[in-house]
Amino acid sequence: MDSKVMGHPYSVPAQQKIEDYYTAMRRFWHPVLPAADLPAHEPIGVELLEEPVVLARLNGEIVAMQDLCRHFQARLSLGEISKIPGAGECLMCPYHGWSYAASGQCVHIPQLTHERQIPADAQVPRYLAAERYGLIWVCLDEKPRFGIPQIPALDDTAFMTGPLRTYPVWQAAAPRAIMAALDDTHGPWVHGGLVGDRSHTAPPEHTVRREGDCMLVDVRMVQPENATIRENGRSNGHGPQLQAVKLCTTVGIPNMIHFMIQAEGSQKRTQIWQAVCPKKYNETLTFWGSARNYDFDQPVFDPVFETMQDTLREQDKRIVESQRPWLVPPFWTKVELPLRPADLPLIEYQRWLEELGITLAL
Ligand code: FES
Numbered sequence: 001m002d003s004k005v006m007g008h009p010y011s012v013p014a015q016q017k018i019e020d021y022y023t024a025m026r027r028f029w030h031p032v033l034p035a036a037d038l039p040a041h042e043p044i045g046v047e048l049l050e051e052p053v054v055l056a057r058l059n060g061e062i063v064a065m066q067d068l069c070r071h072f073q074a075r076l077s078l079g080e081i082s083k084i085p086g087a088g089e090c091l092m093c094p095y096h097g098w099s100y101a102a103s104g105q106c107v108h109i110p111q112l113t114h115e116r117q118i119p120a121d122a123q124v125p126r127y128l129a130a131e132r133y134g135l136i137w138v139c140l141d142e143k144p145r146f147g148i149p150q151i152p153a154l155d156d157t158a159f160m161t162g163p164l165r166t167y168p169v170w171q172a173a174a175p176r177a178i179m180a181a182l183d184d185t186h187g188p189w190v191h192g193g194l195v196g197d198r199s200h201t202a203p204p205e206h207t208v209r210r211e212g213d214c215m216l217v218d219v220r221m222v223q224p225e226n227a228t229i230r231e232n233g234r235s236n237g238h239g240p241q242l243q244a245v246k247l248c249t250t251v252g253i254p255n256m257i258h259f260m261i262q263a264e265g266s267q268k269r270t271q272i273w274q275a276v277c278p279k280k281y282n283e284t285l286t287f288w289g290s291a292r293n294y295d296f297d298q299p300v301f302d303p304v305f306e307t308m309q310d311t312l313r314e315q316d317k318r319i320v321e322s323q324r325p326w327l328v329p330p331f332w333t334k335v336e337l338p339l340r341p342a343d344l345p346l347i348e349y350q351r352w353l354e355e356l357g358i359t360l361a362l
């Protein structure tokens with residue numbers, strides 16, 4: 001194999017490759033913050049694809065702008081919300097008080113003398129922002145390639161929504177985090193006793209298809225009876241029994257994954273989803289949610305269920321953080337060796353990323 005193609009397996013990508021990755025990823029909506037974490041009268045700074053972004057609620061609308069003042073490039077997120085006659089609520093820089101309207105245009109400069117106008121280019125880039133699934137989503141490109149992923153099940157009123165959680169940053173690329181959730185063969189090795197069993201290592205049956213902006217994967221697999229699928233209360237005390245489970249998976253390309261989980265013969269259905277924020281090429285923040293169509297009389301926070309999810313995430317974290325190269329390499333490099341039919345969902349996800357220019361060789 002050509003060593004220039006492979007590079008050192010642990011080396012960081014060339015700067016140009018990182019920029020190519022960011023350019024490809026900028027065309028998608030990404031989740032950046034739980035909407036509940038953005039106060040009514042205070043801006044907050046977040047990071048997306050190494051771009052500093054300030055979020056604020058201005059005149060009843062969620063606004064995202066580049067988090068750098070046009071004057072001397074101070075962080076607008078350290079500033080405050082001001083009220084400017086004719087422009088309403090604006091974002092005021094903490095350094096010299098320049099105020100920016102929701103459009104990104106500067107509309108007030110306290111130091112402006114009478115003979116001067118506000119310079120026409122006193123403006124900061126404004127980005128697309130929207131609220132969905134309890135999260136604030138931002139697209140850094142004016143023309144998103146896809147919409148915010150559509151997951152109709154999350155609007156189904158037959159389900160009770162669990163808490164929205166934010167997991168600390170993983171030192172990994174966002175597609176690798178999604179692939180870890182999509183991978184349906186690692187359970188026996190990484191999550192033995194929870195969602196896998198080493199006496200059942202054959203690949204699950206799975207089918208994959210594309211529908212709109214999403215990839216749909218149906219999986220039938222065997223899992224130990226666990227907190228997600230357990231039929232009657234808590235454990236029977238005789239250790240986990242194996243159970244046939246159906247997972248209907250929806251992958252919002254490139255950064256969201258949703259599971260509808262149902263044990264065979266059961267009416268209980270549980271939804272689990274993750275949406276990941278690529279802060280940097282090698283730093284990924286995960287937002288995680290759940291919903292269930294049972295136990296409506298119980299609190300939404302089920303400590304047994306939540307503890308199990310925390311354990312699964314910890315088990316995955318150390319594996320995903322160990323993967324190199326950081327960015328998913330295209331098939332032609334042969335750096336990785338996905339196997340059919342076991343890795344079919346991953347192969348199809350990666351194929352789509354490749355079409356969108358998101359996979360990159362070092
Ligand atoms: S740096 Fe923002 S007002 Fe001067």
Ligand SMILES: [Fe+2]
Pocket residue numbers: 180181186190191312316
């Ligand atoms: Fe896992």
